[in-house]
Amino acid sequence: MWGKPESPKRTSSTFSANSGETTYIAADAEFNGKLTLKGSARIDGKIQGQIALNGDLIIGPSAVIDANIQAGAISISGEVRGDIVAQESLELCSTARMKGSIFSKQLKIDQGAQFIGTSRLLEDAKQPARPSEEIPAAANHGKEAEAEADMEDILKPLDPLEEEQTDSDNPTASRNVAYGRTKSRRR
Template identity: 40%
Template structure:
């Protein structure tokens, strides 16, 4: 049972892609969706969805709306609208979110908190913090031009 209602996730609006053969260390902050097919270490903050491909290895804490893991993830996952671990997926870490779908054959080791209120508040806090930082940057730019 897919939380994406049978839609092919690849066709969803992915705005950030870490391709096969690519290694990335750092933080991804995006208003869109993220697809990872390579190696990633750090943090992902997405206002859209996150997809981790079958050959991927990710060591990162991540926040997103819907998250699908077909590869391997080590870290805390905050999935506002649900997490799906496919039959090839492996997740080692805690999960916070409203739904959890674990396919037969998937591997999961960690704790689950399905308290949507705390999950949404963390998501909203991260996004409002980013908006404040952007506004402060704009204010600093406009005052320095005076």
């Protein structure tokens, strides 16, 4: 009678925000499902599933994300496991821990950041379908295997201890993919 009124419980695992403002997800919040936002967002909590927004995304140092992400510009200070498509840029701050594939026009990795995975320029990569553009099974007409094969080519994991990317203009410089550091090889 005198207590707080109960808030309505969400039955859907999909949440959409339509305002053009910044959406905040606090450090004590947990979300499981598909998060679709119009505008920008800052996440400090735990999210599992899928994140798609047309604005910028800041992932705070206390955030733990296990999701595929698509946004404009993305800045990561927390922990992320999943594939990321950054339409503009991606920054891994010094406290970031990232495991997955990155597709971005620009990539900045600060000293101290941990990155295990692959990164490709968005122009060079076959851009995966946006998480918010799911194709209904009836309209697919058996193209699922073809789409899966394309995604496997894009997301094919590299063993960072065995394989290095070499700069074609400078054959003595290579980039260790797992740690984002450049080193020189002498022959």
